[in-house]
């Protein structure tokens with residue numbers, strides 16, 4: 001039997017399989033034992049989006065609800081839009097792991113985690129995106145989270161995690177104010193590594209990673225088609241300053 005990690009209190013009983021524990025409209029309650037209390041009285045200020053990298057939703061549910069796996073998320077959305085809730089939003093699900101965003105660690109205590117059933121190598125289904133767009137506004141309003149608080153797993157764990165990956169349509173969420181808006185592309189900025197790192201840090205990418213991993217993470221979020229060494233378009237993608245003329 002896998003024992004809970006030190007300092008993580010496991011509740012004596014998982015909520016029963018009833019609608020009562022569900023926070024989101026229409027969610028199916030599929031309780032996971034893999035959660036604890038949010039630390040230091042923290043409440044969610046972030047939403048972290050993942051893909052499961054598994055073959056189907058049922059396999060993902062089995063794993064996310066397996067005590068031995070010691071992983072979970074608050075929600076899983078299937079390709080047909082089916083929504084499962086595994087951990088109550090008030091509790092700390094185990095989805096983010098090591099990483100940092102805007103200089104803050106313990107992302108699990110600060111976030112709600114949403115898994116999308118996707119292997120990572122194919123587009124996200126329309127009903128799945130539509131279900132995500134119904135779920136996000138509920139979470140954002142329930143906890144007073146700004147749209148800029150909706151991030152990808154790869155944003156907070158560059159080089160270690162790559163989900164929700166290059167197929168995820170961030171601009172679609174941004175247009176609905178369900179993710180932070182992007183810079184308007186200041187093309188006159190030079191492509192210096194120092195400037196790129198400074199701008200990335202301002203965006204929230206504060207994890208201590210090398211230049212290449214940072215570039216990969218920023219591209220995943222803003223221009224997944226980007227290839228090769230750092231270029232002006234990479235810098236422009238995170239340069240929010242407007243030119244004064």
Ligand SMILES: [Zn+2]
Pocket residue numbers: 049050051095153161163
């Ligand atoms: Zn992930």
